[in-house]
Amino acid sequence: MRLAEHCYRSIDAIRGPLVFVERVFEARIGETVTLLAPNGQRLEGEVLKIDTKQVLIQVFGETSGLDLEKTSVTFHDTVKRAPLSRHCLGRIFNGSFEPLDGAPMYIPERWEAVSGAPINPVARAYPREMIETGITAIDGLNSLIKGQKLPIFSSAGLPAQQLVAQILSQARLPGTGEFVVVFVALGLHFNEFNFFRNTLEQMPNRFVAFFNLAGEPVVERLLAPRLGLTVAEDLAFNHQMDVLVIISDMTNYCDALREISTSREELPGRRGYPGYMYSDLASLYERAGRLHDRPGSVTMLPVLTMPEDDITHPIPDLTGYITEGQIVLSREMHQKGIFPPIDVLPCLSRLMQHGIGANQTRADHRDIANQLYQNYAKGRELRKLATVVGTDGLLEEDRKFLHMADEFERRFVHQGEERRDILQTLDLGLELLNEYKRGTP
Amino acid sequence: MKGVVTSISGATVTIDLRGLRLYDRVYIGHARLSGEVVHLEKDHTTVQVFEDTHGLSIGEPAEGTQAPLTVTLGPGLLGGVFDGLQRPLPALQQKSGAFIRNCGTIPSLDLQRSWPFTPSKEVGAVLAVGDIYGVVTEGHIEHPLFARCAGKIEHIHSGPIRLNEPLVTLQGGEQLFGFQDWSVRRPRPGGEKCPAEVPLITGQRCIDFLFPMVKGAVAIIPGGFGTGKTVLEQSIAKFTDIDVVVYVGCGERGNEMAGLLSEFDELRDAAGQPLLERTIIIANTSNMPVAARESSIFTAVTMAEYYRDMGYDVLFLADSLSRWAEALREISAALEEIPGEDGYPTYLSSRLAGFIERSGVVKTATGKLGSLSMILAVSPPGADFSEPVTQACLRAAGAFYQLDTSLAHSRHFPAINWNHSYSLFSKECTAYFSREIDVQWPTLHHRCRDILQQESALREVVEVVGMEGLQDRDQLLMSAAERIRRDFLCQNSFTADAFSSPQQTAQRIAAIIADYDQAVQRLEEGELLTDILQGGNNAPG
């Protein structure tokens, strides 16, 4: 180990967020560096690549003030770490962990590497406790489980942020652990920022927020989620809290990844996103979980916008392959005035099976969910058919499904701002099923 | 052999060592990270590191071992949970806690554990390479031990023994232990290949009845996200009638592995043994290093071959092969190789074919037949089956279970698309089932497929004229097909229906077809369609 920091003025090239430094005596992969620009601006960076001639640095921040001659680069002999303490609660930071709320930085209890370490699969406790989000279409049909990662797939112009805010203010967790939210905003616009800030202020000392706004450096979007997750792991596994991590919007994260990859002149994969995007996303999403040997949990609710409403686009596709299900918002539902505009058919919660039923929610939960799904799926299929052959071409029996699908959307999925607990949700489902069985039109 | 690190980019490291061979294992840096040689040039060697390289610096030492990446084979593999390099995860947890950090080497097998050993040779006997000299009892498995080298036995042990104690001393001092190392990239010799013809009974109606699989064959399960690959693989791992299961979680979720572990710990097999004791689990989750993900399937298949060589039926399940292919692609891109289709290296399909070739039925040294079957999940991007990995697998697989996103969305599970899936073993298996289970099996099989086929033709008509527009007879057929789909092909893995024996499978389909025949007859006798439909066929599933 080197003991001292060392400083260079031998920048060879600057390409977007990447800086190449020559004749570096010793550098480590992942080591943090500080760049001091001639105008006095300080920037942080990280070592990506080293060879005998050059060191490649990725800079977090705006590189426009840097030059080749006067800018200095200091190597710190440590990987990027986050300052940890439970005093982070109630605080708002930017994407580089600097306070945005006017209060001074706290004194950290410890520092941890932001890249995290993978949880040993045998140390994981399988998630089994449902988090009541208060949203019927989620709790009833796609339950969120403590330790799960469940993304929201949205499309441009749909009220994903409102849904997230509603979950934030209405979610209740089982057990006695302290419930806190880590909120990571990536590339948000100012009014979204304000909206969330107001929502968070309703829950004093129960949140930590990292805000990277639309105009702020792109590379910070790669850093901020890691800061948020490192804080979340600390609160969960060292302070026994149940932490819900919300990251919005992952599409901005992926676009940042693509931008950096392009400036590194890497071979582009599908739609220009790098080939390692699956592994990179997994290094974030897999940090959700619970452990056998201690209380506390990290649950993740990332939000992403599907480009062109396309669920096969690499961003939702790779996310879906890593996360444990997905909540899909649909334009069609939104146009019908349904809130939350959840299309339950492509939705899924893979961990639901073990988190619901007799000892957890209610014995008939699984049955109700299955039957509602099957009837609604059939109704939707018939709705498609009816647009071709007309309702008259349908069997009497089938027209009932059509009606049921409408009622399901209007009464079960649609709920506005009201909070429904799980029993209300299940009763409502049962009511719909009974109506259908009696055949009341 | 010692040298130094000359450049680092992520997990790809070059060193100045010369004289290494491709795939030699190398230790990198002060932390002794393990890696594998992937490229050789005149003046430098490129190494892919299996662990996190954060903190590594150029000038740090590099050490070549002159030996390839190996796995340790011996008693104690069953019931084990390993990472892609065969490091036992429970021991790793004891060493580094709940999170995996670099922590040096850990023996793959517990060398302190004692095993009952019964010799089958006596002092003075002459051993040839590959001869069995005794047996260890490993749970339900009689685990024969093969001689690694030839010679005359000077001393042979009997009774309980630990793996770090010699079992046999040969003349000249050579010692034989209960374990051996084997290079993961070199297939084990096995023996003469034999045809695969015995059905592999999975307990999944759709597979056993419509698209049966045989022991020693390869099946692939491609499907988009959330279509049920993992649930299907895990159900098969639980219920299949087999001696040993090797399950590889390759680049998938940690929670799924935790679920598998806790479930297998509780469940018993048909003989009342904990399921875990016939299973080897390799967990290299998506956030673990990419190079170890690439090696994980080779690590796993080598262990599978080892039990096959003893004459057992082994089932190898991988979830998902696409993650392996992507790891290969990531490594290839880091090496700046010229990419082929979709960025995959051009050697993808040959590498894959070489791996799949390791399946099959072999006649082992003792004359016993051993089999290695593979059921491989594939995760095509955007659920588009024309992509290279699905296509490369397709060429090598004998059974193809295509999972359909729209079936999954309407909660039809397992979401096996009955129009696009196939099995090349239908004929052999139908003959077997007709002999062993029910003489009606071939007829039922034929009728069932026929009804499903007619239904898809009729569906096109319905899309134009509606159900009302169909003839009465066709409406009956549609209703029978619906019942086949709902009550026969659907099989919920989270209920008692998760396993269906071939007898139960035959009974269930026979009942549906009998009802249908009866309904047709009633129609012919002049009864009204509405009366018939309301009669028996409408009971909800």
Ligand SMILES: Nc1ncnc2c1ncn2[C@@H]1O[C@H](COP(=O)(O)OP(=O)(O)OP(=O)(O)O)[C@@H](O)[C@H]1O
């Ligand atoms: N046989 C089944 N019975 C009941 N439910 C099932 C069955 N198969 C799948 N499901 C449901 O579908 C969900 C998704 O299945 P699974 O996790 O196996 O998908 P997958 O194809 O492995 O997805 P990915 O590629 O993202 O890993 C399960 O969590 C479960 O709810």
Ligand SMILES: [Mg+2]
């Ligand atoms: Mg899966």
